[in-house]
Amino acid sequence: MLIAPLISLPLPNAHLEGTLLPRGFFLGLGLIYLAALAVDRLAATWRLPGAAAVLLLGLLIPAELLTQAQPLGPVQVETLHRVSLALLIFYAGLKTDLRRIRGMTAAGLRLGCGGVLITMAITALALLLLAPLVPDGLPPAAAVLAVCCLGATDSGAIEDLLVALGHSIRGRLSHLLQFEVAVSTVVTLLVFGLVAGLLQAQPHGDHQALHGLLASRLPEHLGALGLHLLAGLLAGLVVGVVAPRLIDALVRSEPMLLLVAVALAFVAFGFGQLLGGGGLLAVFVAGVLLSNGRYRIGRFEQQALGLVMHPLNTAAEITVLLLLGLLVKPAALLTVLPLGLALAIVLPLARLLAVWAVMPAPPFPWRDRLVVAGCGLRAAVPLALAVSMTEELPHLRGVAPALAEPLGSQLLALLFVVVLADLLLQPLLMRRLLPFSSEASPP
Numbered sequence: 171m172l173i174a175p176l177i178s179l180p181l182p183n184a185h186l187e188g189t190l191l192p193r194g195f196f197l198g199l200g201l202i203y204l205a206a207l208a209v210d211r212l213a214a215t216w217r218l219p220g221a222a223a224v225l226l227l228g229l230l231i232p233a234e235l236l237t238q239a240q241p242l243g244p245v246q247v248e249t250l251h252r253v254s255l256a257l258l259i260f261y262a263g264l265k266t267d268l269r270r271i272r273g274m275t276a277a278g279l280r281l282g283c284g285g286v287l288i289t290m291a292i293t294a295l296a297l298l299l300l301a302p303l304v305p306d307g308l309p310p311a312a313a314v315l316a317v318c319c320l321g322a323t324d325s326g327a328i329e330d331l332l333v334a335l336g337h338s339i340r341g342r343l344s345h346l347l348q349f350e351v352a353v354s355t356v357v358t359l360l361v362f363g364l365v366a367g368l369l370q371a372q373p374h375g376d377h378q379a380l381h382g383l384l385a386s387r388l389p390e391h392l393g394a395l396g397l398h399l400l401a402g403l404l405a406g407l408v409v410g411v412v413a414p415r416l417i418d419a420l421v422r423s424e425p426m427l428l429l430v431a432v433a434l435a436f437v438a439f440g441f442g443q444l445l446g447g448g449g450l451l452a453v454f455v456a457g458v459l460l461s462n463g464r465y466r467i468g469r470f471e472q473q474a475l476g477l478v479m480h481p482l483n484t485a486a487e488i489t490v491l492l493l494l495g496l497l498v499k500p501a502a503l504l505t506v507l508p509l510g511l512a513l514a515i516v517l518p519l520a521r522l523l524a525v526w527a528v529m530p531a532p533p534f535p536w537r538d539r540l541v542v543a544g545c546g547l548r549a550a551v552p553l554a555l556a557v558s559m560t561e562e563l564p565h566l567r568g569v570a571p572a573l574a575e576p577l578g579s580q581l582l583a584l585l586f587v588v589v590l591a592d593l594l595l596q597p598l599l600m601r602r603l604l605p606f607s608s609e610a611s612p613p
Contacts, residue, residue: 271349311568322355398451511591
């Protein structure tokens with residue numbers, strides 16, 4: 171790999187003139203993104219999701235050389251993952267076309283809410299039972315929070331899979347899957363925040379039993395969750411109502427539409443955070459209202475907004491995948507590999523059980539349900555949450571502060587293995603299921 175040595179190449183003047191950036195920084199960064207696009211194209215040739223190839227690329231880049239040139243500390247990681255996560259959720263909102271999911275709203279809500287909770291519950295139980303496979307053990311609170319990262323499905327990974335396989339899912343299943351991505355993302359974010367709050371260690375050394383701890387903290391954290399929801403909904407509604415008027419007044423071309431859309435996403439996030447911490451929910455709500463708004467200029471509607479934001483969404487996905495690949499330590503991968511592979515088998519089975527539970531047979535034949543279960547891929551959003559998980563570990567019940575860092579490395583590696591294995595295994599299943607989708611799904 172020549173990218174990292176180019177970034178950290180020793181030169182007489184180590185920094186670019188007038189900046190704190192190392193020489194070769196922009197060259198190396200550009201080469202990394204070009205390499206990511208190249209492996210994405212190669213993965214499509216091999217009929218695999220591009221997310222899997224980009225994850226492996228991030229793992230192959232020697233992170234220690236990159237950090238010598240430009241330290242990749244908590245602040246940089248937090249900034250990258252927050253911005254990327256906000257853009258991914260905003261794009262999920264933009265892809266939610268309420269006009270097209272009429273008649274599928276109830277099924278999408280059941281799948282995105284009940285299906286996600288069932289999948290996470292089964293996977294969490296399996297991880298707790300398999301925890302002895304980790305040499306130093308796995309605290310239950312850390313195991314549960316790690317599973318909470320795996321709730322959201324990912325539209326980018328699903329689209330990559332379908333492109334790679336040369337198939338498309340038309341009709342109601344396509345709209346259902348897009349709606350599920352949006353709902354499951356919001357539900358996963360809320361569950362992650364609630365569980366992280368409930369499982370925080372008691373102050374002053376209080377060792378209250380877990381059931382008593384949950385009973386005493388649940389009302390408090392449910393109230394905080396309600397405030398979070400209210401802040402996000404209010405901020406998203408305000409921005410979403412004002413946005414069409416701003417677009418009609420300010421936008422004269424599609425490049426300007428991109429700039430205004432990004433600005434509105436940041437305004438929604440900041441406004442939600444200011445009101446009570448509901449920034450990510452506000453971004454999603456604003457995206458939904460933007461995609462379903464009415465504009466004076468007809469071409470600036472949902473399709474135009476989705477098209478102009480798609481490149482930024484792709485950049486955000488690649489950034490998150492590369493970031494996790496850079497953060498994962500190969501030594502930790504070897505430690506958690508058996509557990510990760512076992513969990514990668516449990517997760518799609520849990521998804522299958524959840525789909526069968528929330529999608530009744532009369533409206534959905536068994537082939538439709540198999541296709542929906544097979545499209546439950548995870549990639550960028552769960553991996554972005556994995557970075558947040560490492561920040562929460564030192565505050566969790568049963569996790570000693572001194573052990574939080576090595577435990578975080580193990581859990582990052584575990585989620586890396588689970589996501590990568592499913593991205594590689596799901597195409598094998600879908601190659602058998604997708605030929606039936608055109609028959610089972612009416613246009």
